[in-house]
Amino acid sequence: MRIDLNCDMGESFGAWTMGQDEAVLPFVTSANVACGFHAGDPRVMLATVRAGVRHGVRVGAHVSLPDLQGFGRREMKVTPDEAHAFTLYQLGALDGVARACGVKLAHVKPHGALYNMAARDAALSSAIAAAVAAFDRALVLFGLAGGALVAAGRAAGLRVAEEAFADRSYEPDGQLTPRGIPGAVLSDPAAAAAQAVALATRGEVVARGGGLLRLRADTICVHGDRPDAAAFARALREALSTAGLRVEAP
Numbered sequence: 001m002r003i004d005l006n007c008d009m010g011e012s013f014g015a016w017t018m019g020q021d022e023a024v025l026p027f028v029t030s031a032n033v034a035c036g037f038h039a040g041d042p043r044v045m046l047a048t049v050r051a052g053v054r055h056g057v058r059v060g061a062h063v064s065l066p067d068l069q070g071f072g073r074r075e076m077k078v079t080p081d082e083a084h085a086f087t088l089y090q091l092g093a094l095d096g097v098a099r100a101c102g103v104k105l106a107h108v109k110p111h112g113a114l115y116n117m118a119a120r121d122a123a124l125s126s127a128i129a130a131a132v133a134a135f136d137r138a139l140v141l142f143g144l145a146g147g148a149l150v151a152a153g154r155a156a157g158l159r160v161a162e163e164a165f166a167d168r169s170y171e172p173d174g175q176l177t178p179r180g181i182p183g184a185v186l187s188d189p190a191a192a193a194a195q196a197v198a199l200a201t202r203g204e205v206v207a208r209g210g211g212l213l214r215l216r217a218d219t220i221c222v223h224g225d226r227p228d229a230a231a232f233a234r235a236l237r238e239a240l241s242t243a244g245l246r247v248e249a250p
Contacts, residue, residue: 010048038072119147
């Protein structure tokens with residue numbers, strides 16, 4: 001058995017710093033780099049890609065709604081055509097940085113509100129998948145396990161990685177619990193590690209309310225904006241390895 005550990009990175013901006021990217025990178029296998037729409041700037045993008053290269057981590061684009069002030073976590077009314085265009089725009093920006101660093105982008109993962117919207121909206125997810133396919137069919141599309149974006153990626157002929165979350169609560173329908181609801185984010189590293197192992201080895205997670213969900217997990221997200229991000233990433237990596245999983249990029 002194998003599993004990928006991915007982390008959202010490069011989310012600093014100007015004089016503002018977020019995350020523990022350098023400390024987290026030794027424990028993950030895929031880095032989702034912000035492309036300037038919800039976070040990041042050209043200098044941060046370049047530094048993050050260079051750090052990923054140093055650590056031998058696969059670099060991918062973390063595309064978002066154009067919402068820098070709201071960190072991409074506020075839903076916006078966008079048309080499929082708009083989503084297609086801004087996905088291409090962000091891919092092009094990060095791809096240029098990656099090529100200058102001697103690497104190619106490996107994957108694409110939407111961020112925040114765009115991620116959740118695409119997980120349930122077929123038209124939006126198809127537009128994002130079409131943009132990825134038009135840009136580079138070798139890119140792996142990351143999406144919520146069982147969601148509409150995964151289905152759209154497969155329909156577009158892309159390789160997909162169904163994503164699960166170690167430190168997020170799930171609703172009975174397989175969607176992530178909204179962050180405003182108490183308990184949506186698991187703060188206990190031991191509980192999160194146990195959830196990650198159950199997802200990676202058995203494909204199951206206990207939903208909010210107690211029901212058991214069956215989910216495929218090709219990659220597990222490590223949130224880099226946690227205050228204990230580095231220790232959390234280390235604990236997840238150790239728990240997965242102890243469970244007999246090979247941790248590697250898809």
